[in-house]
Amino acid sequence: MLATSVSFVACSSSDDEKDAKPVEAVETSHADMSAKAHSEMSEKSDAMSEEMATEEDMKKESSQSEKHLSYYIGFNVSSSIKASDSFTLVLDQAITGLLDGANGVESSVSAEQLQAADALLRAQFEEKQAAAEAETEEKEVMAPSEELKMAEQHLSYYIGFNISSSIIASKSFELDTDSSIEGLTDGANGVESKVTPEQLEAADAELRAQFEAKQAELNKEQMAQQQEAQKAAMAQAEAAKVDGLAFLEANKAKEGVMTTDSGLQYSVITKGDASSAMPSPADSVKVHYHGTLTNGTVFDSSVNRGEPISFPLNGVISGWTEGLQLMQVGDTFRFFIPSELAYGARSTGMIPANSVLIFDVELLGINAE
Numbered sequence: 001m002l003a004t005s006v007s008f009v010a011c012s013s014s015d016d017e018k019d020a021k022p023v024e025a026v027e028t029s030h031a032d033m034s035a036k037a038h039s040e041m042s043e044k045s046d047a048m049s050e051e052m053a054t055e056e057d058m059k060k061e062s063s064q065s066e067k068h069l070s071y072y073i074g075f076n077v078s079s080s081i082k083a084s085d086s087f088t089l090v091l092d093q094a095i096t097g098l099l100d101g102a103n104g105v106e107s108s109v110s111a112e113q114l115q116a117a118d119a120l121l122r123a124q125f126e127e128k129q130a131a132a133e134a135e136t137e138e139k140e141v142m143a144p145s146e147e148l149k150m151a152e153q154h155l156s157y158y159i160g161f162n163i164s165s166s167i168i169a170s171k172s173f174e175l176d177t178d179s180s181i182e183g184l185t186d187g188a189n190g191v192e193s194k195v196t197p198e199q200l201e202a203a204d205a206e207l208r209a210q211f212e213a214k215q216a217e218l219n220k221e222q223m224a225q226q227q228e229a230q231k232a233a234m235a236q237a238e239a240a241k242v243d244g245l246a247f248l249e250a251n252k253a254k255e256g257v258m259t260t261d262s263g264l265q266y267s268v269i270t271k272g273d274a275s276s277a278m279p280s281p282a283d284s285v286k287v288h289y290h291g292t293l294t295n296g297t298v299f300d301s302s303v304n305r306g307e308p309i310s311f312p313l314n315g316v317i318s319g320w321t322e323g324l325q326l327m328q329v330g331d332t333f334r335f336f337i338p339s340e341l342a343y344g345a346r347s348t349g350m351i352p353a354n355s356v357l358i359f360d361v362e363l364l365g366i367n368a369e
């Protein structure tokens with residue numbers, strides 16, 4: 001990208017500029033000019049305080065501040081481009097882009113067109129710089145080609161579009177398009193800024209205060225929503241705990257259901273060879289399984305995936321570690337795993353907190369070390 005040294009935060013182009021706060025020139029490219037300009041201003045206008053006399057005064061002052069800041073942004077971008085002499089800003093295209101961006105219209109300049117325009121203008125600028133460094137005495141003034149004119153139109157449109165669309169997206173303040181257009185026009189024509197450094201500083205302070213007040217209110221609302229969500233999640237977890245205990249209490253009385261000392265419940269679906277091996281905690285096993293919640297919701301199933309899985313017994317939930325050691329290769333068991341032997345009070349994936357888990361597990365083999 002073509003880089004030109006341009007300051008987008010100078011408070012004025014008049015002799016009073018020396019009284020403004022010191023600013024630092026930034027290295028920027030053609031296609032980044034408006035984004036950088038808006039970024040600098042967003043940092044200044046990204047907050048606000050609640051100390052306003054009345055609602056009516058706040059609205060009046062805000063409107064004036066937004067006009068001042070809107071004018072300054074337009075003025076600073078166009079005057080900076082003019083001062084850099086990197087390309088000729090096509091004012092009507094910049095204004096069209098600014099209005100399109102403010103109205104939420106899709107950009108009429110594509111990313112490809114912008115990239116091509118930037119490359120062409122970069123080449124032209126580098127040629128101008130090379131000629132200046134060579135200090136050629138005889139300089140032939142070439143009329144801009146149609147391709148170059150189109151590139152300047154595309155880049156000018158993008159700059160206007162990016163100014164307004166970036167500000168609208170940031171929601172930092174309400175852009176006054178008339179003021180921005182006036183600023184763009186004045187800067188492009190070399191007219192002295194109508195907004196003084198003092199007016200800009202006052203506008204910035206007020207808009208900062210308003211934005212901070214809005215952010216504080218938004219943060220308060222978000223905090224309240226988070227607290228409500230946490231309360232709802234805790235209530236749901238507690239209800240799941242009660243329901244799980246009730247399910248296990250009723251389930252243990254069913255025929256064929258056995259309960260271990262830990263509270264794990266299981267039933268035998270099919271038995272394999274009675275002489276088959278049983279896994280130990282240090283073994284890795286190969287299984288097929290189908291996992292559901294007590295309401296029948298399937299949360300995981302190697303059966304549904306059509307592919308068994310292998311894992312070490314000491315690397316799974318304790319209900320599985322204990323249950324698989326009760327099986328022999330070839331057996332299929334159904335496990336009813338209390339939440340404390342599964343994922344406890346935390347939710348994971350499709351499994352809510354405090355859920356009792358039901359697994360049909362077929363032990364296919366014990367993996368060789």
